[in-house]
Amino acid sequence: MIRAVTLVVLFGCLAGCATPSSLPPPPLGRTVAVLPPNNRTGDPLVVAGTGLIDRYVRHAELLTVADVLLSEARFQLQQKGFDVTNWQTIDGALKGRVPTSPDSAAALATLIGRRELVLYLEIRRWEADAPMHTAFVIVGLSASLVDPSSGRVVWQQERRAAPVATPGEIRVESAYVTAARKVMAETLAPLRPEPLVPSPRTP
Numbered sequence: 001m002i003r004a005v006t007l008v009v010l011f012g013c014l015a016g017c018a019t020p021s022s023l024p025p026p027p028l029g030r031t032v033a034v035l036p037p038n039n040r041t042g043d044p045l046v047v048a049g050t051g052l053i054d055r056y057v058r059h060a061e062l063l064t065v066a067d068v069l070l071s072e073a074r075f076q077l078q079q080k081g082f083d084v085t086n087w088q089t090i091d092g093a094l095k096g097r098v099p100t101s102p103d104s105a106a107a108l109a110t111l112i113g114r115r116e117l118v119l120y121l122e123i124r125r126w127e128a129d130a131p132m133h134t135a136f137v138i139v140g141l142s143a144s145l146v147d148p149s150s151g152r153v154v155w156q157q158e159r160r161a162a163p164v165a166t167p168g169e170i171r172v173e174s175a176y177v178t179a180a181r182k183v184m185a186e187t188l189a190p191l192r193p194e195p196l197v198p199s200p201r202t203p
Contacts, residue, residue: 028145028154030193033085033114034073035105036098037066037121045126047173065176069121072184073143077119081193085116102144102153109148117154120144125161126176134175136163143187157187 039045045065074084093112099105105120125140140161144153164182166175 028191028193029117030081030196031083031085031116032077032119032145033090033109033116034070034077034087034119035090035108035121036094037069037123038098038100039064039066039123041123041126043126045123045176047176065126065180066121066123068177068180069123069141069184072181073119073121073188076184076188077191080188080191082191083193085114090114102146102156103151105144106146106148106151109146114148117145117147120146126179128172128175129163131172132170134166134169134172136165137175137179138162139164139179139183141183141187145191155191157190159183159187 044062047063047065047068070087074087077084090112093114094108097108099108099120101122102120105118109115109118120143122142122144123140124142125138127138128134129136129138138161139159141159143157143159145155146153164179166178169175169178
């Protein structure tokens, strides 16, 4: 009972910290490259489980929240109609390098020869309320679309630290995955690709 009351109070207090919805940006280009998220929390945020590892992109021994955000961002953008640059191409060219700012993302994209818009994600806070029967994860995150040719940030979304509900999750690792999916859907919701231009009909 005490925990339930605490959760209600915490959600009410932190809801005011959530970033209000920004105005939708104008239609963007059709191609986007998603770069590895920059985890600034100091915690590796490991997500365990063979099934999850098979689902997401790196197929490594350890799966992290950054891996899940990367995969979910790619999926969300593809669902919206963007052409998302092949991950193996990006990963091979980066050779383990991770951007640390929008400027760094533009510089890295230029270094590996990318000209399309790049998505830079920054994890600023990621904390579960409990290691078992996790009710919510407090998430602070930013997302930026950067034009490598100019270094200009063409769109940015700041999510100030606020709880993401993870009802029914028993383990914190599963709660992390649920929170990552919800946050990416919420963050990327305003984005739309440039409309396809119909080919001219030949007489």
